[in-house]
Amino acid sequence: MxxxxxxxxxxxxxxxxxxxxxxxxxxxxxxxxxxxxxxxxxxxxxxxxxxxxxxxxxxxxxxxxxxxxxxxxxxxxxxxxxxxxxxxxxxxxxxxxxxxxxxxxxxxxxxxxxxxxxxxxxxxxxxxxxxxxxxxxxxxxxxxxxxxxxxxxxxxxxxxxxxxxxxxxxxxxxxxxxxxxxxxxxxxxxxxxxxxxxxxxxxxxxxxxxxxxxxLAGKGTLVRGPDRALLDRALQAAGIAVSPGPEDALLADADALAVGQAVAAAGVVLTELRPAGGEGLEGLFRSLTGHAGAGQQVEEVLA
Structure with missing residues (x-):
C-alpha cells in the first residue's frame, strides 16, 4: 500500500x-x-x-x-x-x-x-x-x-x-x-x-x-449558449451554482429539468443541454486543470 x-x-x-x-x-x-x-x-x-x-x-x-x-x-x-x-x-x-x-x-x-x-x-x-x-x-x-x-x-x-x-x-x-x-x-x-x-x-x-x-460519471448539467455571460447570470439568479466546463460550456449544479426551467424563465437561448460526463478522461482533465490534451497527451516535466 x-x-x-x-x-x-x-x-x-x-x-x-x-x-x-x-x-x-x-x-x-x-x-x-x-x-x-x-x-x-x-x-x-x-x-x-x-x-x-x-x-x-x-x-x-x-x-x-x-x-x-x-x-x-x-x-x-x-x-x-x-x-x-x-x-x-x-x-x-x-x-x-x-x-x-x-x-x-x-x-x-x-x-x-x-x-x-x-x-x-x-x-x-x-x-x-x-x-x-x-x-x-x-x-x-x-x-x-x-x-x-x-x-x-x-x-x-x-x-x-x-x-x-x-x-x-x-x-x-x-x-x-x-x-x-x-x-x-x-x-x-x-x-x-x-x-x-x-x-x-x-x-x-x-x-x-x-x-x-x-x-468520469460526472455530476450536474452541461450547458452552452451563444451568450455565455448571460447564461451564467440566469442560472445564478435562479440559485444554481455554476462553474466553468470544457471549452465554452458551463457546468450547472442541478439536474437538466431545473436548468432548463431556469433558462426558459429568463428567456436565454441554449444550444446544448445535457447531463455532465461522458467526455472521458480528457474532458475531466481539461475541466479540472484548464489544460487541453493535444491528441490525448499532456506533457510532463519535473516540478
Missing part, C-alpha cells in the same frame, strides 16, 4: 507540492495525472527517496522507502528509462541489478523474456536501443526483484501501439495478482483504459481523486 499524507515540498521560496494526500491500495492501478509542473514528479521522487519532503510523509507499507529492507525487492521503480550506462548491454544492466538485489541469474532471463528483450536484444548495448527498448528494459529492472509495488513515471513513452497494449496487460495483470501500481502518464487514453483509481494534481495540489467510474 502507498500512502501520501499531507506531503509538502519546497525548493527555496517555490512550493512544488502542497498538502498532498492520497493512497493506493493493493490490487489496483492508480493513474496520477497533472499538467506541466503540477507536482507529479516531485511527489514520485519524494515517495522513492530521491527528494526529502519539507513536511508530511510518503510511505510504502507504512515505511519510508529508505527504511525498507532491500527496497528493490519490495518496490519496482521506473522514473527515467534513459538513466542507464549507454555502453552496457541490456543483460549486463539487469545482471548488475540482480547482484545488488540478491536475485539469481535465472530471474534476469525471466524478466528479459517477459518484456520482450530476450535473445539478441539482450546483447545489444543501450546506446543502440530505441526509446521503446529502453522503456522495456526499465520495466524489466523494476520487475526484477519480484516487488509488490510498482512506481512508474511515463512507462509508455516511446512504445508503439502494440507495445502500449502489451504494457497495459502487464500492469493490469500485476494489479490483478494483488500488486499496487502508481502510474503517471501523459497518455490519457491509456490511463483511462487501465486505471482503477485516479488522482489529479494541478498547481501542486490535489484537485480530484476517487474511482475512475465515479469521477
Amino acid at each position: 502507498i500512502t501520501i499524507d499531507h506531503l509538502t515540498k519546497r525548493y527555496g521560496a517555490q512550493v512544488a507540492v502542497s498538502d498532498v494526500s492520497f493512497s493506493c491500495q493493493p490490487g489496483t492501478v492508480t493513474g496520477f495525472l497533472g499538467p506541466n509542473g503540477a507536482g507529479k514528479s516531485t511527489t514520485l521522487r519524494s515517495l522513492v527517496g530521491l527528494a526529502t519532503p519539507t513536511s508530511g510523509t510518503a510511505t510504502i507499507a507504512g515505511r519510508r522507502y529508505a527504511d525498507l529492507p532491500n527496497a528493490g525487492r519490495q518496490v519496482g521503480v521506473l522514473l527515467d528509462a534513459g538513466a542507464q550506462h549507454a555502453g552496457r548491454t541490456g543483460r549486463e544492466v539487469l545482471s548488475l541489478s540482480a547482484m545488488v538485489l540478491g536475485v539469481g541469474p535465472e530471474r534476469v532471463d525471466e524478466v528479459l523474456g517477459r518484456v520482450g528483450l530476450a535473445g539478441r536484444p539482450a546483447g545489444k548495448r543501450l546506446g543502440n536501443y530505441s526509446l521503446g527498448m529502453r522503456q522495456r528494459l526499465g520495466l524489466a529492472t523494476a520487475l526484477l526483484g519480484d516487488p509488490q509495488v510498482l512506481v512508474l513515471d511515463e512507462p509508455a513513452n516511446g512504445l508503439d501501439p502494440e507495445g502500449i497494449f502489451w504494457m497495459r496487460g502487464l500492469l493490469r495483470g500485476f494489479a490483478d495478482r494483488g500488486g499496487t501500481v502508481l502510474l503517471s502518464s501523459h497518455l490519457l487514453h491509456e490511463i483511462e483504459a487501465v486505471a482503477d483509481q485516479l488522482v489529479v494534481i494541478s498547481g501542486g495540489r490535489i484537485v480530484a481523486q476517487g474511482s475512475k467510474d465515479e469521477l
Whole structure:
C-alpha cells in the first residue's frame, strides 16, 4: 500500500507540492495525472527517496522507502528509462541489478523474456536501443526483484501501439495478482483504459481523486449558449451554482429539468443541454486543470 499524507515540498521560496494526500491500495492501478509542473514528479521522487519532503510523509507499507529492507525487492521503480550506462548491454544492466538485489541469474532471463528483450536484444548495448527498448528494459529492472509495488513515471513513452497494449496487460495483470501500481502518464487514453483509481494534481495540489467510474460519471448539467455571460447570470439568479466546463460550456449544479426551467424563465437561448460526463478522461482533465490534451497527451516535466 502507498500512502501520501499531507506531503509538502519546497525548493527555496517555490512550493512544488502542497498538502498532498492520497493512497493506493493493493490490487489496483492508480493513474496520477497533472499538467506541466503540477507536482507529479516531485511527489514520485519524494515517495522513492530521491527528494526529502519539507513536511508530511510518503510511505510504502507504512515505511519510508529508505527504511525498507532491500527496497528493490519490495518496490519496482521506473522514473527515467534513459538513466542507464549507454555502453552496457541490456543483460549486463539487469545482471548488475540482480547482484545488488540478491536475485539469481535465472530471474534476469525471466524478466528479459517477459518484456520482450530476450535473445539478441539482450546483447545489444543501450546506446543502440530505441526509446521503446529502453522503456522495456526499465520495466524489466523494476520487475526484477519480484516487488509488490510498482512506481512508474511515463512507462509508455516511446512504445508503439502494440507495445502500449502489451504494457497495459502487464500492469493490469500485476494489479490483478494483488500488486499496487502508481502510474503517471501523459497518455490519457491509456490511463483511462487501465486505471482503477485516479488522482489529479494541478498547481501542486490535489484537485480530484476517487474511482475512475465515479469521477468520469460526472455530476450536474452541461450547458452552452451563444451568450455565455448571460447564461451564467440566469442560472445564478435562479440559485444554481455554476462553474466553468470544457471549452465554452458551463457546468450547472442541478439536474437538466431545473436548468432548463431556469433558462426558459429568463428567456436565454441554449444550444446544448445535457447531463455532465461522458467526455472521458480528457474532458475531466481539461475541466479540472484548464489544460487541453493535444491528441490525448499532456506533457510532463519535473516540478
